[in-house]
Amino acid sequence: MTLIKVAPPLPQEVDLTTTYDAVIVGSGAAGGMAAHVLTDLGCKVLLLEAGRKFGITEMNAELRSMEWPYEHSRRGDLPPGYHTLSFNEYEIRKPPYAQGSPFRHVLSKQASHRGADYVKNILVDEKQHPYTGTKYAWVRARLLGGKTNIWGRLALRLSDYDFKGKAHDGYGEDWPISYADIAPYYDKVDLLLGIAGHKENLRHLPDSLFQRSTKLNVAEVELRHKLARMGRVLTPYRAGVTTDGVKNKYRSRCMGRGACDRRGGCDIHAAFDSPTGLIYPAMDTGNLTLRSNSTCHEVLVDRATGKARGVAFVDSVTKRSLEAKGKVVILAASTLESARLMLLSKSPRYPNGIGNSSGHVGHNFCEHVMGPGITGLVKDLVGKPHTLDDGRPGGFYVPRFRNLADRQPGFIRGYGFEGSSGHQIFPPGSDVPGFGTAYKKHVRDYAGAYITMGGFGEVLPRFESYVDLDPVVEDAWGIPVLRFHYEFGDNEKKMAEDMAVTAKEMFEEAGIEVLNVRRGVLTEGWSIHELGTARMGEDPKTSVLNQFQQSHDVKNLFVVDGSSHVSASCQNPTWTIMALAWRSCEHLADEFRRGNL
Numbered sequence: 132m133t134l135i136k137v138a139p140p141l142p143q144e145v146d147l148t149t150t151y152d153a154v155i156v157g158s159g160a161a162g163g164m165a166a167h168v169l170t171d172l173g174c175k176v177l178l179l180e181a182g183r184k185f186g187i188t189e190m191n192a193e194l195r196s197m198e199w200p201y202e203h204s205r206r207g208d209l210p211p212g213y214h215t216l217s218f219n220e221y222e223i224r225k226p227p228y229a230q231g232s233p234f235r236h237v238l239s240k241q242a243s244h245r246g247a248d249y250v251k252n253i254l255v256d257e258k259q260h261p262y263t264g265t266k267y268a269w270v271r272a273r274l275l276g277g278k279t280n281i282w283g284r285l286a287l288r289l290s291d292y293d294f295k296g297k298a299h300d301g302y303g304e305d306w307p308i309s310y311a312d313i314a315p316y317y318d319k320v321d322l323l324l325g326i327a328g329h330k331e332n333l334r335h336l337p338d339s340l341f342q343r344s345t346k347l348n349v350a351e352v353e354l355r356h357k358l359a360r361m362g363r364v365l366t367p368y369r370a371g372v373t374t375d376g377v378k379n380k381y382r383s384r385c386m387g388r389g390a391c392d393r394r395g396g397c398d399i400h401a402a403f404d405s406p407t408g409l410i411y412p413a414m415d416t417g418n419l420t421l422r423s424n425s426t427c428h429e430v431l432v433d434r435a436t437g438k439a440r441g442v443a444f445v446d447s448v449t450k451r452s453l454e455a456k457g458k459v460v461i462l463a464a465s466t467l468e469s470a471r472l473m474l475l476s477k478s479p480r481y482p483n484g485i486g487n488s489s490g491h492v493g494h495n496f497c498e499h500v501m502g503p504g505i506t507g508l509v510k511d512l513v514g515k516p517h518t519l520d521d522g523r524p525g526g527f528y529v530p531r532f533r534n535l536a537d538r539q540p541g542f543i544r545g546y547g548f549e550g551s552s553g554h555q556i557f558p559p560g561s562d563v564p565g566f567g568t569a570y571k572k573h574v575r576d577y578a579g580a581y582i583t584m585g586g587f588g589e590v591l592p593r594f595e596s597y598v599d600l601d602p603v604v605e606d607a608w609g610i611p612v613l614r615f616h617y618e619f620g621d622n623e624k625k626m627a628e629d630m631a632v633t634a635k636e637m638f639e640e641a642g643i644e645v646l647n648v649r650r651g652v653l654t655e656g657w658s659i660h661e662l663g664t665a666r667m668g669e670d671p672k673t674s675v676l677n678q679f680q681q682s683h684d685v686k687n688l689f690v691v692d693g694s695s696h697v698s699a700s701c702q703n704p705t706w707t708i709m710a711l712a713w714r715s716c717e718h719l720a721d722e723f724r725r726g727n728l
């Protein structure tokens with residue numbers, strides 16, 4: 132079943148002899164938002180996307196959110212010839228992880244969930260896209276919309292505890308903006324795309340303009356009440372999902388059909404994804420030309436002016452070399468890929484890569500540390516009638532509570548928990564010993580009584596945490612790949628220890644039987660929240676971009692993805708990426724009209 136009847140708009144013809152007002156590289160959250168804002172303001176835009184288009188109509192829909200496991204020949208599992216990287220492989224081996232693998236295709240850890248067959252054409256094949264250096268679990272999606280096709284949709288705002296973190300604890304750099312600068316753009320994103328949530332009036336996790344919240348179930352409500360006694364908050368998952376509907380013919384409102392967690396994406400696009408939320412409406416303006424299968428490898432520079440004049444790319448299928456011309460170039464290829472592109476764009480004028488006079492491109496890399504968490508049993512729910520608990524796009528979120536009014540002795544900054552409880556299509560606890568009728572009864576009785584949560588902590592940006600270009604290894608298109616120089620530091624390890632302690636303390640306070648406390652830290656990269664490789668700042672010597680994500684060195688070059696973030700915060704980044712991109716593109720259009728670019 133799918134409620135989407137509207138096919139994507141017909142594509143405009145790509146004219147590589149034209150100089151577009153702007154060329155955007157990448158079509159995920161950042162590139163999609165840039166395309167949306169600029170075309171709305173009347174600019175003629177060419178959007179280059181390395182991956183293919185993505186089918187959304189009934190005939191070619193790739194997301195099959197409503198398919199039952201028994202309707203799939205392998206119950207959603209991958210076909211022979213595919214291999215998914217495991218935690219141990221990331222930990223024991225060094226990248227490139229697919230090197231020497233006997234399997235035809237190797238996928239990142241993101242395919243380790245049930246139903247991996249549904250994401251096998253969304254995630255990149257690690258064999259084609261190697262990287263080197265220190266261990267790192269890098270998850271990439273190369274197709275129209277990028278990672279937004281499968282993102283988890285937790286849509287959170289940052290606060291001045293994040294933008295002004297240095298003022299709070301002395302570490303790192305403050306952002307060149309404060310919450311007041313970005314708040315109107317968060318509002319715009321909320322209204323355009325829809326976000327479900329519940330107001331809590333927290334200074335450290337500002338509320339959005341929420342649509343109808345998803346419901347907490349019994350165990351979660353109980354935990355919320357108990358945490359309130361500890362001065363902590365449990366709020367329904369703030370989901371980048373429209374529950375009341377938005378003015379967008381490509382998207383339906385959430386029907387709470389319980390398939391969110393099973394199949395990667397939402398086939399009725401209630402959950403935000405960049406193609407239906409941003410790109411197709413931008414194409415409807417008549418101002419957006421999209422070229423998929425276009426792998427960019429260099430920002431081209433006008434020798435006389437030093438300004439960007441376009442990009443060089445190869446057709447991802449034919450490998451033919453091509454160029455596109457633009458008065459402005461906007462990089463939105465994702466945090467790590469945009470840094471790679473800047474480093475690849477070496478010229479006599481920019482010998483260290485474009486926009487890199489500071490030497491900071493690729494540096495100050497940060498993200499979220501994950502691993503510690505807890506699973507418990509709500510005994511009162513054992514044997515109770517079954518309820519539809521996964522008929523919603525998320526469970527709950529416990530916002531940061533460390534280092535706000537208090538000062539922790541072992542670490543600075545904070546972490547939040549994502550969690551859920553209740554019935555799921557694949558019941559938790561089905562790995563208990565036993566067989567036959569007694570086993571089935573046990574699984575049924577306990578299925579709705581489990582509750583679990585895991586932490587996401589802020590990783591500090593450090594100049595020594597960086598990526599550069601590998602001097603030898605190339606991807607399947609002959610483009611040098613990234614080499615990682617990055618590992619968690621003491622602050623992250625101490626913070627992770629504290630996550631396990633507080634998770635246990637909260638469950639115990641709530642009277643939940645603790646079954647398992649997870650203390651291990653997952654491999655760097657696990658959070659899929661890469662940030663910081665071309666940070667914003669006021670000083671061109673220590674930052675790459677100004678507050679409008681505009682290169683200090685090249686005034687018609689903008690980098691509108693998470694690479695501009697000065698610190699990682701512990702809140703998930705996508706809503707901030709889009710709010711910032713909106714703000715920057717409005718500024719860009721103003722400057723463009725004034726002839727300043």
Ligand SMILES: Cc1cc2nc3c(=O)[nH]c(=O)nc-3n(C[C@H](O)[C@H](O)[C@H](O)COP(=O)(O)OP(=O)(O)OC[C@H]3O[C@@H](n4cnc5c(N)ncnc54)[C@H](O)[C@@H]3O)c2cc1C
Binds near residue numbers: 158278
């Ligand atoms: C499973 C999963 C769960 C997640 N959960 C959450 C969550 O709950 N909350 C949250 O805030 N975030 C979440 N994220 C992260 C979120 O998806 C990203 O923050 C967001 O997609 C970043 O947007 P982006 O535009 O920077 O990058 P992307 O979405 O990755 O888009 C980049 C695009 O650029 C293209 N590209 C790359 N290189 C080139 C090139 N050389 N030439 C042309 N095109 C290129 C790519 O193909 C891609 O389409 C999750 C991600 C995943 C994978």
Ligand code: SF4
Binds near residue numbers: 387388
């Ligand atoms: S629960 Fe809502 S957001 Fe999730 S797949 Fe169903 S309709 Fe989409």
